[in-house]
Amino acid sequence: MPPAQATAEAARLQALQSYAILDTPAEDSFDQLATLAARVCQCPMAVVNFVDSDRQWFKAAVGVPFKETERAIAFCAHALSGSREPLVINDTREHPVFAHNPLVTQYPHVRFYACVPLVTPEGLALGTLAVLDSIPRHIKAEQLEGLRILAEQAMVQLELRRQKQVLADLVQQRDQMHAELVVQSETLRVAGQVARIGGWIVELPSLQLNWSQEIAVAFGITGRMGSVEQILGLYLPPHRQAMQTAFENCIRHGTPFDLEAELVTPGSQHFWVRTTGQAVRDGEGCIVQVQGAFQDISAQHQAQQARRESEERFHLVSRATADAVWDWNLHTDAMWWNEGMQTLFGEPLDQLPSDSTSWTLRLHPDDSDAVLQGIHAAIDGTANHWSDEYRFRRRDGSYAWVLDRGFLIRDLQGKAVRMVGGMTDISAQKLADLDAQRDAQNHAELLQVQQRISSLDMPLPEVLQLVADTVLRQTAARGAMVELLQGGPSWWRRPRPVTMCGPWATCWRWTRACCGLPSAEARPWCVTTPRPRAGTWPPCPTATACGQ
Secondary structure, three states: OOOOHHHHHHHHHHHHHHEEEEEEEEOHHHHHHHHHHHHHHHOOOOEEEEEEOOOOEEEEOOOOOEEEHHHOOOOHHHHOOOOOEEEEEHHHHHHHOOOOOOHHHHHOOOOOOEEEEEOOOOOOOOEEEEEEEOOOOOHHHHHHHHHHHHHHHHHHHHHHHHHHHHHHHHHHHHHHHHHHHHHHHHHHHHHHHHEEEEEEEOOOOOEEEEEEHHHHHHOOOOOOOEEEOOOOOEEOOHHHHHHHHHHHHHHHHHEEEEEEEEEEOOOOOOEEEEEEEEEEEEOOEEEEEEEEEEOHHHHHHHHHHHHHHHHHHHHHHHHOOOOOOOOOOOOEEEEEEEOOOHHHHHHHHHHOOOHHHHHHHHOHHHHHHHHHHHHHHHEEEEEEEEEEEEEEOOOOEEEEEEEEEEEEEOOOOOEEEEEEEEEEEOHHHHHHHHHHHHHHHHHHHHHHHHHHHHHHOOHHHHHHHHHHHHHOOOOOOOEEEEOOOOOOOOOOOOOOOOOOHHHHHHHHOOOOEOOOOOOOOOOOOOOHHHOOOOOOOOOOOOOOEHHH
16 A cells, blocks of 8 residues: 555544444434435445444444445445545446455345445545445436435434534543542542641732631631731731731732731630732733632641750750760761860861761771761661760860760651760770779789799899889880898988888898899999999989889
8 A cells, every 4th residue: 555545544544433433333323324325225225334444344234134344345445535426336247346246246246336435524434325236227316316415414423423422521521520629629628627728819909808618617717708907907916017018019019928927816816827828810910819828837836936945955955064965967967066076175166067077087096996886786776875985086186085975866667867965075084094904903913023022932133123124014114223222321212112021121231123234233323324334323313213
């Protein structure tokens, strides 16, 4: 099929589908047209048929025993050019196209055929109104004219049928839309009651105000109509002036408004309401109405007020405490610090990063991994609090020991969304604890040394060397010297860090042991100074350790 012909055929089939006639039940209007056609033309057979892509289908038939045939053998398939002229074949046996058609050579043995195409207003042929006979014959002019009139009536019936179907579809859509609007209206009404929302309209220029039942019920207002001044009078100063200005700007310039204000109802009840309004213009652009909505937001306003007061209390408490208080938004990573950050660690608040790096980058490198692992385990788990001790860098580069405690705030699904805590400087306590621990270790070590000395198994030089090594290790000095004094002049002072006991207490001579020197060189000298020449020994302080 040539491209142009294929395009025309596609348009014809689309038009046929638009009438939705194929495979529909029998209808009296079309049956009557077929009967009249047979009688007018005095033929035993008549059909109203439509040609689909691969078949011809009979909507109405007289004297024809089947409902459809293949399109390849359909007579009317040759009358689809779009012409409204009738097609008449007096003797099919004499026609070069139809002589061997199965409908001619076999039952019903068609010998005579006449049809008028059923053509749409757009010039597309859908099918035909045809009459047939099993014997050759000629059709009279008045019979052919009657067949043409009946074909036009068939098209009228098709158009009426399609319009009726379109109207039925529109009615169905209207009913469906109406049902949906009813449901939506009811939903909005219920939502309005729950959310305490109602609508209002001001007619211009009369300034007549109409409001919905929801407004009347929610705010205890009698009736459904009133004046603008009546409603504006319910707002408390200074909200009243702001509302009046916004309303006038909307009337004059079409400026929409959305304001929150406090009002008092005729029943002396106080409400916080959100009032919105916008201008409605006619076809010429003139403002003819102002319409809007009221919403009771008293509960939200109270909640916001309570939150503001809570935030104020939080900030006052954070300023009163000596701790560095922090507030960490786990969703945005924003982190807030109070003045304690500057007080304890010397870090100005305006120079801190706004996120959690203000904390993580100041952790001691040796503590960072363990601290971060611990806090994220609490965040990702189900814990409600977290605490840890670690070193935190001050602005001058030194580190403070801190005790950090945080409390987790979770949403309804249990996910942590916020963490609030405080950081206490425990450097003095921590250093004192470390010194006490170190002193205890040193004391234990000295007891072990004393026990070894008391055993009398070690020579005196080894004893003195052991004491000097122990003092060096405990004091972290660079040199150490031990003096054992007994029986000397009263002005000699006994060294305090090491006390001898047992048989050494009866010794009448004194001996000095210098760390790193042979026992034969008992002359005192400070190991931190160069060794002197003979006869020029400098005096050494009478002390156990020399660190200078």
